[in-house]
Amino acid sequence: MSRFENSKTKKYIEIENYGYIREGELGGSKPKKFEKKADENNQTTEEKLLGSGFIKVGEAGSVWDFEPNLDIEEKIKTNIDNEEYYLEYANWLEEKGQIALCDLIRINGYEYDNEMDKLYFGVLPFGRSIKKWRFGFVQDFEAVSNCSLSLLESFLNLPVLRFIESFAIRQQDIPELFKFLNTWNGLKSLKKLNIWDEEECGFGNLNMILPNLKHLQFLYLVGTIYEPAEEEVEIKKIDLPELIHFARISPNLTLKELDSITNAFWPKLEALTIGVGFDSEISSKDFIPFLKANNLRSLKYLDIRHFEEIDDLLELMVNSSLLSQLTRLSFYQSNLTSKGAQVLLKNKDKFSHLEVINIQETILTKEDEKKLIAEFASIEPYNSFREEGEEPYIDAIYQETFWEPNEKD
Numbered sequence: 001m002s003r004f005e006n007s008k009t010k011k012y013i014e015i016e017n018y019g020y021i022r023e024g025e026l027g028g029s030k031p032k033k034f035e036k037k038a039d040e041n042n043q044t045t046e047e048k049l050l051g052s053g054f055i056k057v058g059e060a061g062s063v064w065d066f067e068p069n070l071d072i073e074e075k076i077k078t079n080i081d082n083e084e085y086y087l088e089y090a091n092w093l094e095e096k097g098q099i100a101l102c103d104l105i106r107i108n109g110y111e112y113d114n115e116m117d118k119l120y121f122g123v124l125p126f127g128r129s130i131k132k133w134r135f136g137f138v139q140d141f142e143a144v145s146n147c148s149l150s151l152l153e154s155f156l157n158l159p160v161l162r163f164i165e166s167f168a169i170r171q172q173d174i175p176e177l178f179k180f181l182n183t184w185n186g187l188k189s190l191k192k193l194n195i196w197d198e199e200e201c202g203f204g205n206l207n208m209i210l211p212n213l214k215h216l217q218f219l220y221l222v223g224t225i226y227e228p229a230e231e232e233v234e235i236k237k238i239d240l241p242e243l244i245h246f247a248r249i250s251p252n253l254t255l256k257e258l259d260s261i262t263n264a265f266w267p268k269l270e271a272l273t274i275g276v277g278f279d280s281e282i283s284s285k286d287f288i289p290f291l292k293a294n295n296l297r298s299l300k301y302l303d304i305r306h307f308e309e310i311d312d313l314l315e316l317m318v319n320s321s322l323l324s325q326l327t328r329l330s331f332y333q334s335n336l337t338s339k340g341a342q343v344l345l346k347n348k349d350k351f352s353h354l355e356v357i358n359i360q361e362t363i364l365t366k367e368d369e370k371k372l373i374a375e376f377a378s379i380e381p382y383n384s385f386r387e388e389g390e391e392p393y394i395d396a397i398y399q400e401t402f403w404e405p406n407e408k409d
Helices: 042-050 070-078 083-095 099-107 114-121 149-156 174-183 185-189 255-262 284-292 310-317 321-325 338-346 366-375
Strands: 002-006 011-015 020-025 055-059 130-134 137-143 166-171 192-197 218-222 245-249 271-275 301-305 328-330 356-358
Touching: 002 042, 011 042, 070 083, 083 099, 149 174, 166 174, 174 192, 245 255, 245 301, 255 271, 255 284, 284 310, 310 338, 338 366
Parallel strands: 137 166, 166 192, 192 218, 218 245, 245 271, 271 301, 301 328, 328 356
Antiparallel strands: 002 011, 002 055, 011 020, 130 137
């Protein structure tokens, strides 16, 4: 459906595919039904509109031209899982003639189909990226491939995303995405933000987004921080007081980034995932300040991924006070070898308190795995990439999943 707006007359006109049109006032609280049919085809109608002062503002769904009830929305925001307030909103929408959105709230997204996708999102190609609904509003969104940023902005500004909590996307122009997110109203309601630099073009200056993320509980950043031709930007002190899990996965983690992680302020942090990357210049000794840091007192889960010197880091961890407070330790897709296995076996008393030791996708031999399994009940050894009798294949850093503290083992 095409939408045209005239800023002088404060009118809008929408044209459906079959020639039906409707007119209304910009900002009007009561949507109109499609009642009038154009005498000519859509193209001729569009030409007339453009010649009379209207501007084509794009393609969108047909159910969003209403003024929200801010009082009810405030109730929802403070009681986000309370069905009563959503149903109150549905009743109010019904009174205003907003039947389609009213029905969507009442079915809670359970009967969402292709026809509804067209109704709500028109040609915006994101309906199938909705992973979870909550009483007619999007709770969890995940776009798995690079998107047109202009279309994405149009979609994210739709009212149905007013209470979104989880946003994940693989994107190329991350700096431009950050600029938009800084002005996006939905950012305030997010609990989880997961951004993947799909083409490793660089995140750019993280300082432009981090100050606006203090409310987040989960923040996952996958990709390189800057393009090779650019100079790395100094990351200011990370201040994320509500954060529970921080994941930073890179093909080439820098010393400046490791230093920022070491000195960050996150008193509630329970889980930390650091993907060093096999192109990184970081050595095991560069982790010594991290192991001595006093800002990780709530940390229970540590995951060091894609690290060449994981054997040497294990030796440094043996006498670290940080190790004693952990319940889960992971070396996912790191170069853990027989040397590292021997560190674990010789210092069994230092590691035996761990509920989980994850050695998935490491380069341990099957013999090493058998020895560790015999001594530690907490070992997770599964290596899905390995063929019978071969070492596991370690390459793709984008095959990433992140354990969260509220998940069951």
